[in-house]
Amino acid sequence: MKITIKLFALLGKYLPEGAVKNQIDIEVSDGASVQDVIHSLSLPAEHCHLVLVDGVYVAPSERDNKTLSEGQALAIWPPVAGG
């Protein structure tokens, strides 16, 4: 199935080639979990601080069980803040 991944701030360097504006559609296996995708992109776990699926926060403890569906957007940031 196809999902959109969005990697921001200092995680931008892990985006697969062809990404535009920090996002790209990728193929993942049906039923892939958030953690599966993080693993497949070789993202360092300590930098995956803010993880959102369609804008909704996924806590670290939920990432193994949270499965993705076709067309969903997975957005990830390292620890960031502003104001």
Added chain:
Amino acid sequence: MSWAKRILRVNLSEGSCTEEPLNMDWAEKYLGQRGLASKYLVEEVDPKVDPLSPDNKLIIATGPLTGTAASTGGRWSVITKGALTGAIACSNSGGFFGAELKFAGWDMIIFEGKAAKPVYLLIKDDAAELMDAADYWGRTVWETEKGLKAEHQDPQMRVASIGQSGENGVKFACVVNDLHRAAGRSGVGTVMGSKNLKAIAVRGTKGVKVQDPDAFLKATSDAKAVLAENAVTGEGLPAMGTQVLMNVINETGALPTRNHKDVQFEGASDISAEAMHEPRRSDGKPNLTRNGACFGCTIGCGRIATIDPNHYTVKNREQYQIASGGLEYEAAWALGAATGVNDLDALTFANFICNEQAFDPISFGATIGAAMELYEMGVITKDDTGGIELTWGNAEALTTLAELTGRGEGFGAEIGLGSKLLTEKYGHPDLSMSVKGQEFPAYDSRGIQGMGLTYATSNRGACHLRSYTVASEVLGIPEKTDPLSSDGKAGLVIAFQDATGAVDSAGLCVFTTFAWSMDNIAPQIDAACEGDWSVEKLLEVGERVWNLERKFNLDAGFTGKDDTLPKRLLKDAAKTGPAEGKVNELGKMLPEYYSLRGWTDDGVPTNETLDRLAL
């Protein structure tokens, strides 16, 4: 020690400058800067005063840690009754001016009265003198600062001044120091302009003494290590700046767009921190030139940016082909998402003008957003705007109006009224996205519930910096809470309000609190200052300051009814994103907030609360 223990009182009507001792009994209860200056204001100014009358006072205040070796210890504030709001105002700035004032041996300057003709205040250590500002009136901040340094042959002089906007009564004029750091909100520059005070130029060589130098060195070194090791303050903020939030808040579905009609902006990524790093096609350079830091700051979140020299805004205008203060998140949001403009260079240019002419980009951008909505409705027409097409997303309209507002010309004079008066004038007051007359910053409270309560109860009108619950609700600092739930938010808002009140009274930057808890802050204050400064005492200072400000506003005529939000946020559900279908649940949070605060059902501090806080 750490306070200079001296106040400079400047009577502009009489043209006098007199020294007086700092009231140390008050310093013990209000610490400094925001807290202590608010105490002076409350004691000396009738809350019902017209903000622009000579009877209002304008206080420039440092904190005890301003000018010390504490990281971010360069902060200073302007405290007055705000021109935009009619509420108590405290606008905080960084840069180098505050530390210089402290080096000259002053904790505060209290301006009273009104000068008969434009003046500026010149301070060289103990010597303070009012000077004729005829040569500077009618000039921009950038011209004034350059001119004063040249006139006094002192490139190390630090200057805080108003631009033409403050002279012309733009309601959201600010005071800008060091070219692009601003005491930005609530119209403090408007008050300064009403007093015919153009600038404060200061040179200090005396330094700051702390109570226990060894303990202070240890406490500040330990605290700096915490900032350096923290991923946000050590890495994220210096690299990306506050602008990193643009995509975060958009994904979260809480990016107010087109005057809060929408909660997500399709152009967000074009105006984000990531976009500021992208090399341009034209000259291969990115918008972001480098980061920058205020006095003593080891974070360095500031953005120094350069506009594409071929961009329409700066082509053949060399004075703007420079590296200067770039977009911070709040400014980028207001100039961009709130107006639907996604042209990064246009936003950067508008931001340059806000710095050059000293007006608040948040209130300016948000007011443009309100005006654009009225234009799209056909209420404002080209006849009103002088031919400007005020359609959503029109970058040229934005940049043209930035220049006109700065100079107080054409339709810019109407934008300078702020959104409350502008929408009232055109018969649609509901379209002002403001609280107590001050425009919202960059978080939609339908998607971040706690921010609705933050805005509604903020003593200076809508403001994110009074209790930045975004840290918890979105970013997980110090603990993650659910942004879509209003449960427990009353307590969260109060905790943030009180802690921020203490930080703002110390001379420190509130951004340190992404890494520091009060346990990191208290030892620094305790080592620097005489007296015992525990976490508990500091939080009590924060709570006392909050209640003091509240009392001023109640005496000024505000009531609990003013603790509200525009109908749009309470009645019109968010259309997209995680908050789709949601409104802000203020009605649920506010009674709990009042009760936890020790206030009556009408939002008035009870006698017990006032007694407990020795107010």
